[in-house]
Amino acid sequence: MLSTQGAQILSQGIGYGVVLGIGFVFAVLMMVLSVLQNRYTSFRTTTPEEFNTASRAVKPGLIAAGIVSAWTWAATLLQSCTVTYEYGAAGGYYYAAGATLQVFLMSILAVRVKTIAPYCHTYLEIIHARYGNTAHFIFATFALATNLIVSSMLLLGGSAVVNAFTGMNIYAANFLIPVGVMAYVILGGLRATFLCDYSHTTILMIILFYFFFYTYTKSDLIGGMEGMYHMLVEAAEIRPVAGNKDGSYLTLKSNNGLVFLIIQMFGAFGNVTVDQGYWQRAIASQAKTTMYAYLMGGIAWFAVPMTMSTVMGLAAVALANNPSFPYLGGLSSTELNAGLTAPAAVVTLLGKGGAVAMLILLFMAVTSASSSEMIATSSVLTFDIYQLHINPEASPERLIRVSHMMVAIWAIVMSSVACIWNAIGISLNWLYLFSGTIYTPAVGPIIFTILWRKQTRAAAIGGALGGLAVGVISWLVVAKTYYGELTIASTGDPYSTLAGNMASCMAGGIIAAVITLLKPDTTFDWTATKNINPRGRKLDAEALRKMSSEDKDSDTVGEKEQEDIVALSVKEVASLNGRPEEQEILKRSLKRAAWASSIMSFIVLILIPIPMFFSHYVFSLNFFKAWVIIGIIWLFVAACITSVLPLWESRRAMTFIGRGVVKDIFGSDRRPKEQTTVPQSHQMRSGT
Numbered sequence: 001m002l003s004t005q006g007a008q009i010l011s012q013g014i015g016y017g018v019v020l021g022i023g024f025v026f027a028v029l030m031m032v033l034s035v036l037q038n039r040y041t042s043f044r045t046t047t048p049e050e051f052n053t054a055s056r057a058v059k060p061g062l063i064a065a066g067i068v069s070a071w072t073w074a075a076t077l078l079q080s081c082t083v084t085y086e087y088g089a090a091g092g093y094y095y096a097a098g099a100t101l102q103v104f105l106m107s108i109l110a111v112r113v114k115t116i117a118p119y120c121h122t123y124l125e126i127i128h129a130r131y132g133n134t135a136h137f138i139f140a141t142f143a144l145a146t147n148l149i150v151s152s153m154l155l156l157g158g159s160a161v162v163n164a165f166t167g168m169n170i171y172a173a174n175f176l177i178p179v180g181v182m183a184y185v186i187l188g189g190l191r192a193t194f195l196c197d198y199s200h201t202t203i204l205m206i207i208l209f210y211f212f213f214y215t216y217t218k219s220d221l222i223g224g225m226e227g228m229y230h231m232l233v234e235a236a237e238i239r240p241v242a243g244n245k246d247g248s249y250l251t252l253k254s255n256n257g258l259v260f261l262i263i264q265m266f267g268a269f270g271n272v273t274v275d276q277g278y279w280q281r282a283i284a285s286q287a288k289t290t291m292y293a294y295l296m297g298g299i300a301w302f303a304v305p306m307t308m309s310t311v312m313g314l315a316a317v318a319l320a321n322n323p324s325f326p327y328l329g330g331l332s333s334t335e336l337n338a339g340l341t342a343p344a345a346v347v348t349l350l351g352k353g354g355a356v357a358m359l360i361l362l363f364m365a366v367t368s369a370s371s372s373e374m375i376a377t378s379s380v381l382t383f384d385i386y387q388l389h390i391n392p393e394a395s396p397e398r399l400i401r402v403s404h405m406m407v408a409i410w411a412i413v414m415s416s417v418a419c420i421w422n423a424i425g426i427s428l429n430w431l432y433l434f435s436g437t438i439y440t441p442a443v444g445p446i447i448f449t450i451l452w453r454k455q456t457r458a459a460a461i462g463g464a465l466g467g468l469a470v471g472v473i474s475w476l477v478v479a480k481t482y483y484g485e486l487t488i489a490s491t492g493d494p495y496s497t498l499a500g501n502m503a504s505c506m507a508g509g510i511i512a513a514v515i516t517l518l519k520p521d522t523t524f525d526w527t528a529t530k531n532i533n534p535r536g537r538k539l540d541a542e543a544l545r546k547m548s549s550e551d552k553d554s555d556t557v558g559e560k561e562q563e564d565i566v567a568l569s570v571k572e573v574a575s576l577n578g579r580p581e582e583q584e585i586l587k588r589s590l591k592r593a594a595w596a597s598s599i600m601s602f603i604v605l606i607l608i609p610i611p612m613f614f615s616h617y618v619f620s621l622n623f624f625k626a627w628v629i630i631g632i633i634w635l636f637v638a639a640c641i642t643s644v645l646p647l648w649e650s651r652r653a654m655t656f657i658g659r660g661v662v663k664d665i666f667g668s669d670r671r672p673k674e675q676t677t678v679p680q681s682h683q684m685r686s687g688t
C-alpha cells in the first residue's frame with residue numbers, strides 16, 4: 001500500500017476527530033433543521049416527494065450551491081493540483097474548463113425535463129416511459145455503475161489524504177467518512193443535502209480564500225505573485241515539462257495537458273449526464289429558474305479547481321526542492337497518483353494548521369458530494385427498482401422507509417468498494433482517467449431520449465451497449481499496442497484512457513443517431529413522459545383544491561403569514577397549473593439555456609485556450625499576475641453565488657421560521673396550521 005510518511009504531521013486522534021466529530025456535528029444540525037422544517041413549514045420530510053425531490057421547489061441559488069457541492073469531489077481538489085504539477089498552469093485550467101461545459105449544457109436538459117416530465121423523480125423513469133423494461137434495466141445499470149465509481153472514488157481520495165496527514169487506517173477512514181453523511185441524509189432527505197451542501201460549500205470557499213491569500217500575500221517561502229513566477233521559471237529549468245512550450249509551467253501550450261483536457265471533457269459528460277445526482281437538482285428546482293441555477297452552478301464551480309490548482313498545484317511545483325517539502329525533490333508517481341500534490345504543498349506552506357484546514361476542506365468536499373450520491377442512488381433504487389419492478393402499489397410510507405434503507409445500504413456499498421480499490425492497488429488517478437470508458441456510452445442515448453422525439457428503443461440500447469464495446473476494445477488495444485503491455489499502469493496511461501473515453505462517448509452517440517435515422521420513431525409525442533408519477537400529480541391537484549377553498553376564508557394573521565411564505569395567490573397558481581404560461585416560460589428558458597451555455601462553453605473551451613495554445617504563448621510576469629487576480633475575482637463571484645444568494649433568497653422563509661420559534665417559546669401559537677401537502681406548482685415559487 002501507499003507510503004505517505006512524508007506528510008504525516010498530525011496525530012491519528014485528529015484524523016478520527018475530524019472524520020467522526022464533524023460528521024456528528026452535521027448530523028445533529030440536520031436533525032434540528034428537519035424538526036424546524038417539519039414544524040414551521042409545509043414541507044414534510046416524511047413524504048417521499050419531499051424526501052427525494054425537495055417538493056420540486058428549491059430556489060436557484062441553493063440549487064447552484066448544490067451543483068457546486070455535488071461536482072466538487074476529492075478529485076476536484078486533488079487531481080486538479082496533480083495535473084498542474086505535471087503540466088503546469090495548463091493542467092489546472094484544462095481541468096476546470098473540461099468539466100464546466102457539461103454543467104452549462106445540463107441547463108438545457110434540466111429545462112427539458114421540466115417540460116416533458118414535470119412529475120418524474122429520476123431521469124430513468126423517462127427512459128422507462130419511452131422504451132420499457134429492457135432499456136430501463138440497461139440504463140439503470142449504467143446509472144448505478146456511475147454512482148458506484150464516483151462514490152468510491154470520493155472515499156478513495158478522502159481516505160488517502162486523511163491517511164497521509166494522520167496515519168489513520170485507510171480502511172477505517174473508508175467506512176467512517178460516510179457514517180455522519182448517511183445519518184443526515186436519512187434524517188433530512190434531499191432538502192437536508194441542499195442545506196448541508198450550502199454550509200459545506202461556504203466552508204470550502206472560506207478555506208480556499210485562506211489558502212489563496214496566505215500563499216500569494218503572506219508566505220515567505222513564495223514571495224507573492226512575483227516570487228511564485230520566478231520559482232516556476234526556475235522549476236522549468238530543473239524539471240522541464242515534456243510537451244510544453246520550452247518545458248514551461250507557465251503556458252497553455254501543453255500537449256499532454258491537451259490530451260488530459262479531452263479525457264476530462266468526455267469523462268465529465270458521463271459523470272454529469274448519467275449520474276442521477278445532477279438530474280435530481282433539476283427535478284428539485286423551481287421550473288422557471290432551473291436554467292439560471294445550472295448556469296450559475298457552472299460559473300461558480302469553475303473557480304474551485306481553478307483556484308486550488310493556481311494556489312496549491314503551482315506551489316507544489318515551486319516548492320518541490322525546498323527542504324521542508326515532504327517529498328523532497330518532487331513527488332513519486334505513486335504519490336502523484338494518490339493525489340498527494342496538494343497536501344504536500346499545504347504542509348510545506350502552512351504546517352499543521354494548513355494540514356487541519358486541508359483535512360476539513362477535503363472532508364467538506366467528500367461528504368457533500370457523497371450525500372448527493374447517496375440520495376441519488378436511493379432515488380434510483382426506490383423509484384426505478386422497487387416501485388417500478390417490485391411493488392408498484394407501495395404506499396408513501398413504505399417508499400420513504402425503502403428510501404432510508406437504500407441510503408444506508410449505499411453507504412456500506414461505497415465504503416466496501418473503496419476498500420477493494422485500496423486493496424488491489426487502484427489509485428485515484430487511474431480510476432479518474434479510466435472511469436469515463438464505462439459510463440460515457442450512455443451519454444448520447446440519454447441526451448437523445450430527452451431531446452429527440454424520434455430516437456427509438458433499439459437506437460438507445462444499441463448506442464449504449466455498442467458504445468461500451470467500442471470503448472473498452474479501444475482502451476485495451478491502445479494500452480497493448482502503444483505501451484506494449486496490458487497492466488494497471490498501461491491501462492491508466494494517457495493515450496489508453498483517451499482512446500477509451502473518446503471512443504465510448506462518440507460511438508454511443510453515433511450508433512444511436514445512425515439507428516434512429518435509419519428507422520425513426522414517427523409516433524411518439526411525449527404524452528407518456530408527461531404522465532409519469534400520477535400520484536404526485538393527483539396530490540398536487542388535491543392540495544390545490546384544498547388551498548383554493550382555504551383561500552376563500554383565509555383572513556387570520558397566521559394564515560396570511562403562511563400564504564406569504566408558501567406564496568401566493570391561488571388564482572395565480574391555478575392559471576399556472578393550466579400550464580400554457582408555464583410551457584411558454586419553459587420554451588423561452590430552453591432557448592436562453594441553449595444560447596447561454598453555448599456562449600459560455602465557447603469562451604472557456606475555445607476563445608481562451610485555443611489562441612493561447614496555438615500561439616505557444618508563455619506567460620509574462622504581468623500576464624501571470626492578471627491570471628492569478630482574475631482567478632481570485634472569479635472565486636469571489638462564486639462565493640456570492642453559492643454563499644450569499646441562497647441566504648438572500650431564503651430571507652422570508654428564515655424570518656418566518658424565526659418568528660415561529662419565538663412565538664412557540666414565548667407561548668403565542670401563531671404557527672401555520674398543519675398542511676400535509678402543498679401543490680408542487682404552488683411550491684415552485686416558494687421553497688427554501
Ligand SMILES: NC(N)=O
Nearest residue numbers: 071073075076099
Ligand atoms: N467533478 C470533477 N470532475 O472534478
